[in-house]
Amino acid sequence: MPRESWPLLALLSALTLLLLAGADAWRRNANHAERARMHGVLTQLTGSSDLALSSSSRWLRNPTLVEPAAAAADAPAILDTDPAGALIPPEPTVLGQSARSLRSMPATSTRHRRPR
């Protein structure tokens, strides 16, 4: 093949890759009916169709059932302010803190102790 034809070769290679991606998508969807049945069963079992993507924040775990007292009640679709929305995740210790764990945490110094 002459050297001048590399753009054609690049174009054909890119289109072939695109077709291969399409074929892979088709293959992965071969059992679509079974997956739909599985998701139906899961909805029956869990009572919700929400995805388990933000389980550390209760108002984000079930955006469709978001409660009026939740931080994201009016806009469950907003970007997560806590703890998501960042390319770098927060420290696991910060991520795991909650009112409950803070309450059970012993005071380490008098400076942080609440006044009686």
Add this chain to the structure above:
Amino acid sequence: MKAHVARFRFALGACARRAGRTASMMVGLAFITALFAAVVFLTDALRHEARLGIGELPDLMVQRTVAGRPALLDAAHVSSLTAMRGVRSVTPRVWGYLYVPSLEANLTVVALSVSPDASLALEGRLPRDAEDVVVGQALAERLGLRIGDEVALPAAERYQLVRVVGLFRSATALRTADVVLAREPLARALLGVPDGAYTDLAVALSVADEAPVVANRAAALFPGARVLQRSLLERTHALTFDARGGMLSVLLLPALAALLLLAWDRLTGLGEVERREIGILKAVGWQTREVLEVRVYEQLVVALTGASLGVALAYFYVFWLGAPGMAGALFGWSALYPELQLTPSVDASAPLSVLAAVVLPYVAVGLVPALHAALLDPLDAQRGRT
């Protein structure tokens, strides 16, 4: 037709002669397209996953609020709703969140209210005895649990011993990573929900189309109640993923604009060789239209190659690698994060729209410089005058 093919071959040769410019534009376009396409693929796949389960949701879900805060419902609410015209059945549900300090994560505890054939969704069996639970894969991995193991969970009042009798399959992780499924008494004990109280009510209607009417009646019956219709839940799903995907796409727009600006700059600056080439072509009898056609073919070859490569790379990044980096930024860092096993939705509109969003502007910014080049006077072009 032969003339068009010949001009297309000439355009390919022109691309090859300007190898550096052609290759750099292809790589730039591939990079920008891959970023856009990855966002589209991710949001599309997650929206598709969420949609799959919506068909089995109840027609209405009724929650109760007191002083603007969520409150439990009782048997009186169940009987009032059941007596309402158009209501086929009311299923009281118990579910909620349980914080586990050792995991620093919330679990979603759900009381089993139906017993379908669940072999598709889980290994093992559904809870039968008082202490039985089915748990999600992410939770089982974090606690090192297998079927038959027992573990103490921090219930509302004291630690509660539970026995794992089933594990949700890994294919369901996106829905069940943090779920603990138990029989109702155990779920009540874990969540601290007293007997006779319920988290919410699932309402099945005789005619699903009557949902708005029944919802209004239910809201009037229980002041402060929140009545959620299935159609609204679908909307929330769509909004959630569209908003996040859209936000990231908007952030990428300056990158696309910068690339198009660069393309404009490169394409408007005709080199000496290109000018002579156009001059010779016109001197040997090529028309302006034919020169323009060749320039458009050049743009199309570069744009199609770059954009197709970008879409293919995005597919590989999202569905083979699980979109490391981008998935976290888009969908949150939860403590019990499911492994993203996404299935692409077979819908050509998403990749085609990405291709169009990149190819069309690129060809468009090249049209004016192409017309400018095609209108050059043959003698001026060969003498190096513009």
